[in-house]
Amino acid sequence: MMEFIRQQVLPMYGLADATLSPLGNGHINRTFLVQTDNRSIVLQNINTQVFKQPEVLIANALSVAGHLVRKKANNDYRLDVIKPILTVSGQAFLDFKEQGFWRAISFLPNSQTIEVVENQSEAIMAASAFGHFAAALSDLSPELIDDVIPNFLDLPARINQLKQAVSDNKANRLTECQSWIELILQQAELVTEIQDLETKLPLRICHNDTKINNMLFNTQDMSSMAVIDLDTCMQGYLMYDFGDMVRAFCSPEAEDSAALENVIARPEIIQAAAKTYIKELDGVITPLEKHSLWVGLKAMALMLGCRFLTDFINGDVYFATHRPNHNLDRAANQLTIFTSLLEQETHLKVFFE
Structure with missing residues (x-):
């Protein structure tokens, strides 16, 4: 899997010599953090057994993120927005068929998740x-x-x-x-x-x-x-x-x-x-x-x-x-x-x- 990502997926985003590491503990998709000296992105392998029409998932995410970005530009949204990242050719996703359906989204540094609310x-x-x-x-x-x-x-x-x-x-x-x-x-x-x-x-x-x-x-x-x-x-x-x-x-x-x-x-x-x-x-x-x-x-x-x-x-x-x-x-x-x-x-x- 890692070698396929390095050879086939990352070049589509203009990335080389990147480090790859698993990210998160989601039950459904496989998620990776991709890091170079000057750039970090989140890469996901979408589970098409769960999301049988992954193109719809991508279209929805583009619509929601776009709406929130416009809200933030007007000072109507105070949170950061996780944005879709396009390939070097402008694609919102990559469909490698047997090797899976992939997309990239922005990574927020200095962030973390929690599993249990303490108070x-x-x-x-x-x-x-x-x-x-x-x-x-x-x-x-x-x-x-x-x-x-x-x-x-x-x-x-x-x-x-x-x-x-x-x-x-x-x-x-x-x-x-x-x-x-x-x-x-x-x-x-x-x-x-x-x-x-x-x-x-x-x-x-x-x-x-x-x-x-x-x-x-x-x-x-x-x-x-x-x-x-x-x-x-x-x-x-x-x-x-x-x-x-x-x-x-x-x-x-x-x-x-x-x-x-x-x-x-x-x-x-x-x-x-x-x-x-x-x-x-x-x-x-x-x-x-x-x-x-x-x-x-x-x-x-x-x-x-x-x-x-x-x-x-x-x-x-x-x-x-x-x-x-x-x-x-x-x-x-x-x-x-x-x-x-x-x-x-x-x-x-x-x-x-």
Whole structure:
């Protein structure tokens, strides 16, 4: 792989004698940092099994980045923008067929990601950045952005995929996760509530993958620098962006931690995130959208748990795994957060009224 990148990919960007190193810990694409003495870029090998129309992904990213760049030029966007980098011949991507689909994006020096939010201050910073990002995209027409993964945040569809996985039982793993399967299948009332909400909420351009490690922090003062990974930017609802963000950092444990006794939805973190996110969207968010954020938080913890569990039952064919039962650990983690949310619902949902 490294030799192919050096010989075939890097020359297309006018780069030679570069150092290559893996970057990030994403589950889907393969990402590399490319560095020379005077230039650094991020190079990605897009997973075309997940993104079956990668050209659409590229077109969406160009539209979103272009919109944010114009906002920043008018002092209406305070974060940095991760921009697509064109080849020397002006191409936004490279399709080598059997050797993969590639694209390059800008690299921000002095930046880092975090995996776990330690305190309210970090929660406020993340919620502020993602809320600001959503507000900046609120005047970009949803019709300009196409779906890259149909039904990506469709809870009924995800539950149906779980049912199919259970029926097929390809990896013979059902005995290891029966209680988690039953928990998911008991949530028909929440599914109905979500379906009803979606008929009433405004459609917006959303990030759709707002976990904490999709935000860059400044290494000097840990201030927020940029929202990254725009691959899943599609039409959607704010409740899912908020829900994915908070389910990813409301627990003091990483999302694949097997220490379930320490996994809890921290109320002070949820309150800080809700207040900040809603403030950033002042003048944009509707009263119903504000209410829907609580529903979205429950939905995303349940949905991600369902997705991890489905992949575990299918034999780990979608998410990259790095240890035995990795997807089962991830599923149990997220479903424990979901259970914690339900246990605290009476006093948590007042943050969204």
